[in-house]
Amino acid sequence: MDLIDVREIRVPTTRNEVRFAPGEIPLGGGTWLFSEPQPGVFGLVDLTALGWEPITITDDALIVSATCTIAELLRLPAQEGWVAQPLFAQCVNSLLASFKIWNVATVGGNICTSLPAGALISLAASLDATAVIWYAGPSGERRMPVSQFVLASRTNELAPGEVLRSIEFPLDHLRSRTGFRRIALNELGRTGTLVIARLDETGEVVFTITGGTTRPRQLRFDALPSATQLAAAVGSITEWFTDAHGSADWRAGQSARFAEELRIELGGTS
Numbered sequence: 053m054d055l056i057d058v059r060e061i062r063v064p065t066t067r068n069e070v071r072f073a074p075g076e077i078p079l080g081g082g083t084w085l086f087s088e089p090q091p092g093v094f095g096l097v098d099l100t101a102l103g104w105e106p107i108t109i110t111d112d113a114l115i116v117s118a119t120c121t122i123a124e125l126l127r128l129p130a131q132e133g134w135v136a137q138p139l140f141a142q143c144v145n146s147l148l149a150s151f152k153i154w155n156v157a158t159v160g161g162n163i164c165t166s167l168p169a170g171a172l173i174s175l176a177a178s179l180d181a182t183a184v185i186w187y188a189g190p191s192g193e194r195r196m197p198v199s200q201f202v203l204a205s206r207t208n209e210l211a212p213g214e215v216l217r218s219i220e221f222p223l224d225h226l227r228s229r230t231g232f233r234r235i236a237l238n239e240l241g242r243t244g245t246l247v248i249a250r251l252d253e254t255g256e257v258v259f260t261i262t263g264g265t266t267r268p269r270q271l272r273f274d275a276l277p278s279a280t281q282l283a284a285a286v287g288s289i290t291e292w293f294t295d296a297h298g299s300a301d302w303r304a305g306q307s308a309r310f311a312e313e314l315r316i317e318l319g320g321t322s
């Protein structure tokens with residue numbers, strides 16, 4: 053779609069140039085930005101020429117730049133000991149009409165669009181990844197869990213002038229056992245709810261619910277909970293919502309069912 057109010061697209065190549073005049077917003081792959089009218093947007097600042105290395109692996113983290121495309125993330129070869137790595141493909145395949153947008157849609161764009169069905173949000177939140185946020189200007193950054201970055205549908209923690217620089221996945225969590233469940237109202241439909249469970253080497257168990265709730269919700273236990281404990285925790289969630297892709301009751305019910313299935317899958321007793 054033509055964004056008829058946009059007068060300029062700037063393409064910074066250095067951090068100093070990453071500044072936003074009133075009415076200017078960041079541009080990642082543009083797959084969401086160009087899919088609907090953007091009232092009040094007069095300029096785009098294309099982040100994709102900044103030369104950010106898409107993927108870096110350090111001693112303790114997998115660092116994925118915001119401009120890394122979904123296709124690049126998916127091409128990361130299997131890494132020894134990363135038993136959670138299948139989650140990458142599971143989440144990427146959860147995007148509606150996934151393969152059509154993989155080559156241009158960016159990881160940062162998906163997270164910053166902040167839709168409940170943001171599958172890279174599901175991935176990053178479930179692995180307790182950290183969002184690295186740049187203030188406008190030559191320096192300065194802040195960090196926060198991705199699970200807390202999204203506040204509601206289409207609303208996140210970014211202040212005007214801030215950009216998401218990268219997502220850092222702790223390697224410890226990539227070595228965790230995980231389980232995945234997702235449902236949509238039809239085979240290629242938008243996610244109705246998506247539940248990921250993670251069992252760490254420390255014994256901690258984390259259930260992350262996205263898609264069915266307006267923001268990521270995490271349920272943490274020191275060890276595998278009983279069915280009753282888990283059901284009570286899921287029952288305490290209030291952020292279920294109703295739209296064309298499912299009713300709040302259905303989302304809550306399916307999420308409870310999935311959480312219990314994953315509890316058993318990770319070794320819980322019935």
Ligand SMILES: Cc1cc2nc3c(=O)[nH]c(=O)nc-3n(C[C@H](O)[C@H](O)[C@H](O)COP(=O)(O)OP(=O)(O)OC[C@H]3O[C@@H](n4cnc5c(N)ncnc54)[C@H](O)[C@@H]3O)c2cc1C
Pocket residue numbers: 077078079080081082083084085086087099118119146147148149150152153156157158159160161162163164165167168169170171210214215216217242243
């Ligand atoms: C066929 C189709 C199916 C889709 N299915 C889904 C789906 O199932 N789930 C879903 O969540 N989305 C879906 N989308 C929407 C969108 O394509 C994806 O969310 C995609 O990942 C957005 O990434 P992008 O790089 O194209 O973002 P853009 O369109 O470039 O940007 C999206 C938003 O993020 C902001 N932004 C981008 N990068 C940054 C950054 N680094 N820092 C700060 N702000 C930034 C932009 O200003 C804009 O507000 C779909 C789109 C299409 C066309």
